[in-house]
Amino acid sequence: MASVEGRGRARSCEGKRTPAAMASPGGLRRLLWCVAIVVLFYGAEFGAAWKEAEFRKCHQSKFCKDVRERAAAWARGESHREIEVREISLKDGRVAARLVPAGNEDEALVLELSTYRDGIVRVKVVEETAPRKRFEVPQVVVNDFEEKRLGIGSIGRRDGASVVQLSGGFEVVIQHKPFQVQVKRGDDLVLSINSKNLFDIQHLQVKKEGDDWEDSFRSHNDKRPHGPQTVSFDVSFHGSDHVYGIPERATSFALKPTKGANINSEPYRLFNLDVFEYLDESPFGLYGSIPVMVSHSKKRTVGFFLLNAAEMQIDVLAPGWEQVGIEQVSDESSSGKRSTGQNEEKRVDTHWIAESGVFDAFLFVGPSPKDVVAQYCSVTGTSAIPQLFSTAYHQCRWNYKDEADVAGVDAGFDEHDIPYDTIWLDIEHTDGKKYFTWDKNLFPNPKEMQNKIGAKGRHMVTIVDPHVKRDDNFPLHKEASSYGYYVKDSSGKDFDGWCWPGASSYLDMLSPEVRSWWATKFSYSNYVGSTPILYIWNDMNEPSVFNGPETTMPKDAIHYGGVEHRDLHNAYGYYYHMASVQGLYQRERGTDRPFVLSRAFFAGTQKIGAIWTGDNTADWGHIRVSVPMLLTLGMTGIANAGADVGGFFGNPDPEMLTRWYQLGTYYPFFRGHGHLDTKRREPWLFGEPYTSLMRQAISARYQILPYVYTLFKEASVTGIPLVRPLWMEFPEDESTFTRDDEFLLGPSLLVHGVYSEGAKSEKVYFPGNETWYDVKSGATFPGGKEVEIPVTLDSGIPVYQRAGSIIPKKLRHRRSSTQMQNDPYTLVVALDSKYEAEGELYIDDGKSYEFEQGAFIHRRFKFAKGKLTSTNLAPTKSNPKKFTSSCLVERIVIMGVRARDLVTGKHAVVESEDRWIQTDIGAPSLIQGAYSSALILRLPNVRIADDWSIKLG
Known part of the structure; x- marks a missing residue:
């Protein structure tokens, strides 16, 4: 959901479907809404579009x-x-040093540099002496790091x-005067800190009479009781033209320069905010923040991560940046590539400004893209493996109004033969x-409602937001208040803000x-x-405060241990998400994997659960x-993410x-969702x-669920x-470095959307030197070329399987993923120029943690020398738990078979x-298409869990 302005679109107090109007009966609803407008927003304008003036700019x-x-x-x-x-x-095996600013021993800093396995360097700099300890973000770095x-x-x-x-031919060089940290490989400079001499930590001070530290924005005043305490520095990525990362924002994958001779746009901002109807192609920060930047070139990939949860502003610098005045702001930034002179080193310079916190940086030396992601995730954690049902299709709306509405939607999917796994309830389901x-x-009978859905193998999700209604008759509020569990305002009282319930x-x-x-x-x-099929949705956890500065919590609010909100703002939703996941884990006594979707996120969120890209709009630009947006999230660790299909607004x-x-079929998280003011849009x-x-698009998702x-x-x-990213x-392949209109789902599927009304064709780039097979027709396209592909609405979007891959599918049509559990598999084999292919399949019970004790099946399929084999990838040692499957392989589709093998009546043999x-040519009955050039092996009926080999005759 978005903020109050976007959601309700409160054009007038007479509006029939504003959120406040639904909070209480009849005319009282409208009265309360009018009062809320006057009291909360002091005459602020309302509307359906994003209002730039309501959010701070750098100046x-x-x-x-x-x-x-x-x-x-300085520059x-x-x-x-x-x-x-x-x-x-x-x-103690670490490098330690004092950093002394010229002529100022009183502001000396202490540096600590550590190295870790797998190509990770940690550099930490703090004040040598200070009147108070700076906040260091807890529970982001994994326990065993x-x-x-x-x-x-x-x-x-x-x-x-x-x-x-370091290993791998890398070394860290600490230059003494002026201070600089460099990562080198041989003679090549890879990454440097302070090569622009912009490193600065503003020392914490004790306020003296006359000091003016306060900072105001609109009607809000930030007391800044500890004064200016910024951490700022430059990071340079050498040998590269492009940088990526620092989500969340609706803009290009390759980050464009923000400051240069002809460019002076706003810096990229990391500050979690409830932004309604955000603009596409905008660098403005949104609901989550991950301070990770990745640079890629043909030679290497490197990464940088700052463990700091305060607001950040980050400039990507271009030549001439130091000549640009702070007030000369425009939106010009035509390229994600940094211009270089003929003899100038190829590099991307960036300037990072954190309002508070510490300098605690992790450098990832790669050298490959997958190495950098793995290195980052070894620090902050890998993705939690979700329950199988959550990887299927979800149906959501603000709001399904009552139990009859839920039952009607559920029945509608069955009536129109469309599979789905989860139906969602928004805020209106509550009291x-x-x-x-x-x-x-x-909702008088919630358990009965859930049981009816659960009988079909389906699930329900309800919303639980972080604001607690200040109602003395509400036990949750009474308990939290009596225990002192609320965030405090700057005066030490329980912070009182406004959100959906009113005073919260x-x-x-x-x-x-x-x-x-x-x-x-x-x-x-x-x-x-609640029942065992009920899971949770955390919205508004930036946190959203309707009457707060920029619709969030004041920075001078106080948390546990006397920590200011400014220090941890970007991690607040992370901790809330963490606690909710822990709640579901405890509810099931650790037997089932929790599913909790969060809107706000921070570094490490991937180990907790899924996120989505927030309140988008029904607009081609948002598709x-x-x-x-999803590419950037993936590169910064968050594998389980999606965008609202159809757009939340409009x-x-x-x-x-x-x-x-x-x-959306190919998003990791696949959910249709709409605002309460939108027309109903169930797929039928x-x-x-x-x-x-x-139906065909949703069914295609269910077919590839094994993959x-x-x-x-x-x-x-x-x-x-x-x-x-490609x-x-x-x-x-340099042609892929700025390509963000297509993506790979895993290593084997190339996906290119259709992004304009009435499109007749799309220009698809096929990366590498390999062949790509159209997943519907089996037509082939050579790698390294851009091809204009005809598209119609009936043809769907362009999707291709990579030569040399094997993708497992389940093609039988069911109501939900739960009902597919015992269905047979189809293996789609796409042969490369060597007449070879391989792929994997992982199976467990889709629900519990027993896979951690060995209860799973992991197979490798390989086609070579005319033979398809299945071998075990799971550990062979004795495990306390076992998992078995009686599922069979009912069909094998082999694309790219040589002409001499495409002969009707040929046979293949199961060698064991x-x-x-029986074999055949083509497969007109296959849901995915005809595969006109494919060889089909029908009913091999080998067990998916067994070793076996099938040889072509």
């Missing part, structure tokens, strides 16, 4: 404006700021620098926006005690009416921008909605041919995302059984 934040201007002055030589390294030594530390045995010396050797409750008039307070999720208490609220005894026409379903409401086309689930397992082990699999299999 409206003291910390950003001051640092950006100071950095430009122009107007003042001198040089830091010198002194007293460098080894302590320090076990991966490699003790540094010696420090080399070279030309006024200290050198630490007066009090979470863990039900509206007794609209917000639980202090930084506190472990509060998180533990919150987790107990998901038990069946506390959440009365298009969903691809770079009314998609049937063509747009159909095209969005065709693309638009008539033919649209109902059939949307998708296998990719989720890979992400849980390695961190490698499901949605991948250059992750083809790192030397000396049993012949």
Whole structure:
């Protein structure tokens, strides 16, 4: 959901479907809404579009404006700021040193540098002395990370620098004067910190009389009681033209310069906000923040991560940046590529400004794209493997109004033969926006409602937001208030803000005690009416505060341990998400994997659960921008993400909605969702041919669930995302470096959306040197070329299988993924130029944690020398748990077979059984298409869990 302005579109107090109007009966609803407008928003304008003026720009934040201007002055030589390294030594296997700004021993800093397995360097800089300790973000770095530390045995010396050797030919060079950290491989400089001499940590101070530290925006005043405390620095990525990362924003995958001779746009902002109807192609920050940047070139990929949860502003610098004034802001930035002179080094310079917190940076040396993602995830955690049902299709609306509506929607899917797994309930299902409750008039029998859905193998999700209604008759509020569990305002009282219930307070999720208490609220005894098929949706957890500055919590609010909200703002939703997941885990006593969807996120969210890209709009541009948004999330660790299919706001026409379903089929998280003011848009409401086309798109998702689930397992082990930029699999193909209108789902499926009304063709780029097979027709396309592909609404979007791959599918049509459990498999084999292919399949019970004790099946399929074999990839050692499957392979489709093998009447043989299999050419009955050039092996009936080999005759 979006903020109050976007959701209700409160054009007048007489509006019939504003959110406040639904909070209480009849005329009282309208009265309360009018009062809310006057009291809460002091005459603020309302409307359906994003209002730029309601959110700060850099020049409206003291910390950003001051640092950006100071950095430009230093770069122009107007003042001198040089830091010198002194007293460098080894302590406990780490490099330790003092950093002293020129002429100012009182502001000395302490540097600590550590190295870790798999190509990770950690650099931490804090004040030597300070009146208070800076906040360090807890529970983001995985618990066992320090076990991966490699003790540094010696420090080399070279030309006024200290050198630490790493594996893989890398080394870290600490230049002494001026201070600089460099990562090198041989003679190649890979990454550097402070090469622009912009490193600065503003020392914490004790306020003196006359100090003016306050910062105001519109009607809100931030007291800034501890004064300016920014952490700012430059990071340069050498040998590269492009950088990626720092989500979340609706813009291109390759980040465009923000400051240069002809460019001065806003910096990229990392500050979690409830942004209604956000603009596509906008660098404005949205609901989540991950301070990770990745650089890629033909030679290498490297990454940088700053563990800091305060607001950040990040510039991507182009030549001439130091000459640009802070007020000269435009939107010009035509390219994600940094211009370089003929003899200038290829590099991308970036300037990072964090309002507070510490400098705690992790450098990832790669050298491949998958190495960098794996290195980052070894620090913050790999993706939680989801329950199988959650990887299928979800149906959501704000709001399904009552039990009869839920039953009608559920029946509609069956009547129109469209599969789905989960139906969602928004805020209106509660009793007066009090979470863990039900509206007794609209949902009088919640358990019975869930049981009817569960009988079909389906599930339900209800919303639970972080604002707690300040109602003395609400036990949750009374308990939280009596225990002192709320965030405090700057005066020390419980923070009182406004959200959906009206006056609300917000639980202090930084506190472990509060998180533990919150987790107990998901038990069946506390959440009365919940059942084992009920899961959770955390919305509004940026946190959203309707009457707060920029619709969020004031930065000078106080958390557990006296921590200011400014220090942890971007991680608040992360801790809330964490506590909710813990609640579902405890509810099932650790037997089932929780599913909790969150809107806000931070570094490490991937190990907790899924997210979505927030309140998008029914607009072709939003379909298009969903691809770079998901690519960026994947590159920064979050493998389980999706965008609302159809757009949350607005009314998609049937063509747009159909095209969005065709693309959403390949999102990791696949959910249709709409605002309460939009027209109903269940897939059967638009008539033919649209109902059939949307059914076909949703069914296609169910067919590839075995492949998708296998990719989720890979992400849980390695961190490698499901949605991948083309250059992750083809790192030397420069044509892919700025391509973000298409993506790879795993290594084997190339997906290109259709992004305009009435499109007749799409230009598809086929990466690498390999052949690509159209998944419907079997037609082949050579790699390394862009081809204009004809498209119609009936043909769907262009999707291709990579030569050399094998994809497992289930083609039988069912109501839900649960009902597919015992269905047979089809293996689709796409042969490469060597007449070979391989792929994997992972299976477990789709629900429990028993896979951690060995209860899973993991197979490798390989086709070579005319033979298809299945071998075991699971550990062979004795495991406490076992998992078996009696599922068979009912069909094998082999694309790219040589002409001499495409002969009717040929046979194949199952070698272990000396049993012949019928073969055929083409497969007109296959849902996915005819495969006119394919060889079909019918009913091989080998067990998916067994070793076997099938040889072509």
